[in-house]
Amino acid sequence: MPADLAVIGLGHHGLPLAQAAIAAGIDTVGFDTDPRAVAELAAGRPPVDGSLTASEIRRMLSGGFRPTTQPAELGRVRTAVICAPTPPGADRDLDLTAVTDAARALAARLRPHTTVLLESPVPPGTTEGLLRDLLEAGSGLRAGRDFHLAYSPDRLDPGSRTRGYHGTPKVIGGLTPACTESAAAFYGRLTDKVVRARGPREAETVKLLETNFRHVNIALVNEMAVLCHEIGVDLWDVIRCAETKPFGFQAFRPGPGVGGHGVPVDTLGTHRPLRMVELASQVNERMPQYVVQRCTTLLNEHGKSARGARILLLGVTYKPDLADRQAAPATEIARRLRDLGAAVSFHDPHVLDWRVRDLPVPRADSLYEAAADADLTVLLQHHRTYDLQGLAVKAQLLLDTRGATPAGAAHRL
Structure with missing residues (x-):
């Protein structure tokens, strides 16, 4: 027809x-x-x-x-x-x-x-x-x-x-x-x-410009997140204030890495490479490793080692309120934590089954019970269904990579 x-x-x-x-x-x-x-x-x-x-x-x-x-x-x-x-x-x-x-x-x-x-x-x-x-x-x-x-x-x-x-x-x-x-x-x-x-x-x-614009600006705030943590500055408050400027600024927020289908393109076939995009890709690709570093540091500060630690990952998709896991940083983070000997589990209302290196990652049925039992809970994606205030109360130790929890309720990226 x-x-x-x-x-x-x-x-x-x-x-x-x-x-x-x-x-x-x-x-x-x-x-x-x-x-x-x-x-x-x-x-x-x-x-x-x-x-x-x-x-x-x-x-x-x-x-x-x-x-x-x-x-x-x-x-x-x-x-x-x-x-x-x-x-x-x-x-x-x-x-x-x-x-x-x-x-x-x-x-x-x-x-x-x-x-x-x-x-x-x-x-x-x-x-x-x-x-x-x-x-x-x-x-x-x-x-x-x-x-x-x-x-x-x-x-x-x-x-x-x-x-x-x-x-x-x-x-x-x-x-x-x-x-x-x-x-x-x-x-x-x-x-x-x-x-x-x-x-x-x-x-x-x-399309090239729009995609690379996103990645370059995310890379900038990701580098700012690392810097601000080192010097003791609340980046999330900095962004809140900066976005009140009515011209010349667009707010982007850091995270555990960049996922999705819009991949940065730093070369154009036989044409010259885009150096800024190439550098932004390197910055963003380091963020999962930085999250793992923050996890190990937090555990050490509370007298625990990553080896044998029970770590709960919340939100393993690349975008909130979607089931799509395309290039989501959660996979590399879970892999690196497992390599350190951590016992990794996850919770995601949109994902029922998740495998890393062809090995299943245990899924938590009860979010609050799992958070209370875990040595460290890491928010990787802020799905709408998550009650972060309640979660912060239940979790032994909470690392928020999205800046979504109330101020002072968790350790932020």
Whole structure:
């Protein structure tokens, strides 16, 4: 059955795009090569990353959403959006394998007048280079003449209750002015505001700048956290005061490390490295080790050793109130604590099973009992359900890496 839209890649931002399209009355098919994930969605079960709930998936299905593994569906749509994952490779560059596979699957079935959009994070030049070449070679059509081609960076804020798809401006950059306008016509049905970039390279670089902006500023406050602890300054009070400045400052807060799908990119293929981003990555990657160092110091100050200590980790996801553990620092922290001989357990209302190095981490059923029994409790993620005031009373020793506990109730990062 023909559809208006094909979303290629039903991951953490492909699904929300499909959700927004269905809500806007756009007949949508979702394509993914993972048969198990597609079967789960077709049965109304939510993805394991918690990006959408079961009720949201059911509403999408009742609205006409059709998840499929059949590439033939890609040849029956007016618009195709590639949302394939681009994880960092061993050399820290983005791995474009999934984008390449998606492009080849689409190219073999591409029809004239189709609008093809790429939303995956990619190095600048990918849309008008790699993607264009694959689509043209596989279809015999020419981009900008026979079909429209454009890039639009993903701007989702997973789990946000205030910034939905409709209220987030969409940046687009087309291969030609006509490509840009075709993309604008599509996204104009999903969002209140469309921002036109000069071209696909500029739109691709928007994503690069936005992601690296986050990582660089988090690295700054992470370094400030280490410094302020050494000199006895309350960084959280410093940030509270600084954010009252009405210009020239945006508040970021430190944490145990940086997780999520938006990885920093400090090199651009054959181009020069971004030294600031490279340094920020080094700072942020050291934070799990710093948390472990703070754990051992706190234990020592209370006459205990990390070896044999019972340590409870609270919140093992990368973001509050979500089940997604993508690149969450909790994994490295647990690994390092275990290497020191600590007995590590965890509690997370969104995670029922957690393994580190293929070994299960015991899950605490009763939060307060586990905190009272642990030699040290470490808050790694502040989920909404946590009563931190009550937790601070129950825990023998509490390290708060998020600055979420009331002042004086816990040791802060």
